[in-house]
Amino acid sequence: xxxxxxxxxxxxxxxxxxxxxxxxxxxxxxxxxxxxxDDVRAPHVLASLAKRGLPIRRPDLVFxxxxxxxxxxxxxxxxxxxxxxxxxRAAAHAAGLTLFDVGDAEQGISHVTMPELGVVPPGSTYVxxxxxxxxxxxxxxxxxGCGSSELEHVLATQTIWxxxxxxxxxRLDGALAEGVxxxxxxxxxxxIVGREAMRGAAVEFCxxxxxxxxxxxxxTISNMAVELGARTSLMAPDAAAMDWLAARHxxxxxxxxxxxxxxxxxxxxxxGAAFETDLHFDCASVEPQITWGTSPSTAIPVTSKVPSAxxxxxxxxxxxxxxxxxxxxxxxxxxxxxxxxRVFIGSCTNSRLPDLESAAxxxxxxxxxxxxxxxxxxxxxxxxxxxxxAGLREIFVAAGFQWGEPGCxxxxxxxxxxxxxxxxxxxxxxxxxxxxxxxxxxTHLASPATAAAAAVCGVIADxxxxxxxx
Amino acid sequence: MDKFQIVRGPAAPLLVDxxxxxxxxxxxxxxxxxPDYRVALxxxxxxxxxxxxxxxxxxxxxxxxxxxxxxxxxxAREVAVWALMAHGVRxxxxxxxxxxxxESALKNGVLPVQLDAADQGSFEAIATDVDGAAPFEVDLxxxxxxxxxxxxxxxxxxxxxxxxxLQGLDDVALTMAYAARIAAWEEGAxxxxxxxxxxxxxxx
Numbered sequence: 277x278x279x280x281x282x283x284x285x286x287x288x289x290x291x292x293x294x295x296x297x298x299x300x301x302x303x304x305x306x307x308x309x310x311x312x313x314d315d316v317r318a319p320h321v322l323a324s325l326a327k328r329g330l331p332i333r334r335p336d337l338v339f340x341x342x343x344x345x346x347x348x349x350x351x352x353x354x355x356x357x358x359x360x361x362x363x364x365r366a367a368a369h370a371a372g373l374t375l376f377d378v379g380d381a382e383q384g385i386s387h388v389t390m391p392e393l394g395v396v397p398p399g400s401t402y403v404x405x406x407x408x409x410x411x412x413x414x415x416x417x418x419x420x421g422c423g424s425s426e427l428e429h430v431l432a433t434q435t436i437w438x439x440x441x442x443x444x445x446x447r448l449d450g451a452l453a454e455g456v457x458x459x460x461x462x463x464x465x466x467x468i469v470g471r472e473a474m475r476g477a478a479v480e481f482c483x484x485x486x487x488x489x490x491x492x493x494x495x496t497i498s499n500m501a502v503e504l505g506a507r508t509s510l511m512a513p514d515a516a517a518m519d520w521l522a523a524r525h526x527x528x529x530x531x532x533x534x535x536x537x538x539x540x541x542x543x544x545x546x547x548g549a550a551f552e553t554d555l556h557f558d559c560a561s562v563e564p565q566i567t568w569g570t571s572p573s574t575a576i577p578v579t580s581k582v583p584s585a586x587x588x589x590x591x592x593x594x595x596x597x598x599x600x601x602x603x604x605x606x607x608x609x610x611x612x613x614x615x616x617x618r619v620f621i622g623s624c625t626n627s628r629l630p631d632l633e634s635a636a637x638x639x640x641x642x643x644x645x646x647x648x649x650x651x652x653x654x655x656x657x658x659x660x661x662x663x664x665x666a667g668l669r670e671i672f673v674a675a676g677f678q679w680g681e682p683g684c685x686x687x688x689x690x691x692x693x694x695x696x697x698x699x700x701x702x703x704x705x706x707x708x709x710x711x712x713x714x715x716x717x718x719t720h721l722a723s724p725a726t727a728a729a730a731a732v733c734g735v736i737a738d739x740x741x742x743x744x745x746x
Numbered sequence: 747m748d749k750f751q752i753v754r755g756p757a758a759p760l761l762v763d764x765x766x767x768x769x770x771x772x773x774x775x776x777x778x779x780x781p782d783y784r785v786a787l788x789x790x791x792x793x794x795x796x797x798x799x800x801x802x803x804x805x806x807x808x809x810x811x812x813x814x815x816x817x818x819x820x821x822a823r824e825v826a827v828w829a830l831m832a833h834g835v836r837x838x839x840x841x842x843x844x845x846x847x848x849e850s851a852l853k854n855g856v857l858p859v860q861l862d863a864a865d866q867g868s869f870e871a872i873a874t875d876v877d878g879a880a881p882f883e884v885d886l887x888x889x890x891x892x893x894x895x896x897x898x899x900x901x902x903x904x905x906x907x908x909x910x911x912l913q914g915l916d917d918v919a920l921t922m923a924y925a926a927r928i929a930a931w932e933e934g935a936x937x938x939x940x941x942x943x944x945x946x947x948x949x950x
Binding site: 305320328382476712 | 768774776778779820824844845853921925928948
């Protein structure tokens with residue numbers, strides 16, 4: 277019989293306790309190692325701090341990004357024209373903050389650029405004024421999203437007050453089948469777990485599926501843990517994570533990195549560490565997923581049928597009906613073959629190099645179907661450069677995809693696309709809420725491969741049926 | 747931020763679960779740096795032919811919103827709170843809240859109330875029955891909600907949250923009292939894990 281370890285700590289506990297500055301009854305003052313503010317919030321946040329006469333405590337640890345309102349194409353007018361971008365630029369310069377501007381080598385989505393630039397090391401705390409901050413958990417960093425007022429506090433004090441969240445662990449084992457990706461795994465998990473059980477919690481992902489997964493896929497899973505309602509999510513940084521970071525660090529830091537690895541290696545949950553729940557998923561049987569409804573937890577295998585009221589996995593009848601009507605679907609009809617108007621590949625969920633590679637495998641030697649507008653937006657200029665070097669851009673463009681400028685683009689509707697009510701979109705983003713991509717727009721969330729399959733077929737399609745052309 | 751002590755007025759029932767911030771404050775209505783938050787609030791729901799609760803004259807400026815489970819989920823946009831405030835909402839009674847939305851509400855002097863599970867159903871029933879015909883009173887000093895007809899519900903809230911709302915204080919001044927500890931933390935980190943305190947230089 278094995279005895280539970282005394283004082284066994286979780287990965288979360290270790291990072292959390294390292295960063296506690298003070299405690300007042302049930303809330304903790306946590307040090308924030310990196311803070312990020314984006315273009316839709318920077319103008320207000322920085323103006324408000326100036327108005328309140330509050331200096332930014334550590335401008336060297338704060339980053340400003342232009343991602344939400346960056347036009348997806350030079351011909352587009354992003355949200356507010358250039359108002360947000362101009363105001364953000366002016367405010368960042370006035371405050372003396374590092375800005376990753378439109379046109380810069382580091383341009384891109386915060387949750388894509390911060391990890392790839394080596395700005396957010398494992399074991400660090402990261403606060404961004406955007407809900408998908410926990411993306412960085414894929415590298416073993418502790419990310420928290422927050423509102424604008426909270427970020428003002430962070431910038432003024434370099435700390436954040438938080439209640440310690442409950443902790444859950446999700447073990448993902450099994451080798452993924454051909455045509456199945458990290459996105460399919462997390463959509464599958466979302467269907468089973470729903471959006472209530474882990475609301476407000478810290479979720480650790482582990483298991484041999486994660487160990488085999490490239491860092492980019494881990495970031496995808498950590499990113500969408502937010503849709504579980506999780507406050508944050510984490511994965512232990514392994515040798516692959518450290519190698520990934522080392523490869524992206526400027527040369528001058530590689531010597532330091534060697535010593536750092538030892539510290540990072542201790543960032544894992546001790547045997548016997550307690551979690552409120554410990555869930556286990558066998559990912560070998562996961563099929564390509566797609567959502568049918570207006571919540572990310574309405575994912576089903578792409579080959580299955582739109583659920584009828586009785587088997588809508590816990591969705592109350594009125595919500596099921598509302599989703600069916602909004603999405604213009606018939607209960608019991610297959611999703612395969614449903615005509616699509618647009619395809620979008622991008623966002624902080626699925627805009628990294630392996631995402632583009634998996635879509636390109638489907639697209640090579642094929643053409644986007646007549647009547648489909650297909651857009652791919654790399655998450656960062658770095659990804660775009662890598663993709664161009666690898667010949668991926670050529671494949672996308674030859675297939676008839678439009679290749680956009682790094683940013684959030686069609687995910688939250690700030691990139692300047694004008695979608696018509698009733699359009700059906702297969703999108704690699706993270707949210708399919710009513711109107712998310714435009715009033716009346718019907719969003720189906722899926723992996724890059726499934727999105728690419730929809731683009732070439734003109735209908736919702738199974739990417740496993742499209743064997744790669746050589 | 748405005749102090750919150752006692753708020754009295756109609757309680758508008760919006761008993762829908764998982765109301766996300768894309769519904770409360772759609773991006774398409776945020777084209778200006780200072781948009782009209784009153785227009786943005788639930789703009790798409792109000793555009794539909796149905797009678798939206800906050801558009802009914804008896805709920806004009808209603809300070810209390812009664813909501814379902816997981817209210818304010820999705821995007822962290824604080825404009826969702828500002829849009830509700832623009833309508834006059836000062837208190838939201840919900841089955842549960844998204845954390846980020848709840849924290850943003852508190853930062854703006856809006857009281858988020860989660861009643862005991864045993865009380866939620868009957869409170870919602872009263873709000874639905876009264877339907878704006880008589881005022882509710884939310885008393886943060888006593889931590890109770892007084893319903894028309896006399897029924898009283900007690901609610902709990904963390905002491906620091908209650909104190910901040912009652913006095914209209916924000917956290918920065920309070921946190922500044924820990925400035926020495928924050929500096930000491932930074933010093934310690936610089937010694938033990940310097941990479942936490944230093945950012946790699948920007949490439950040429």
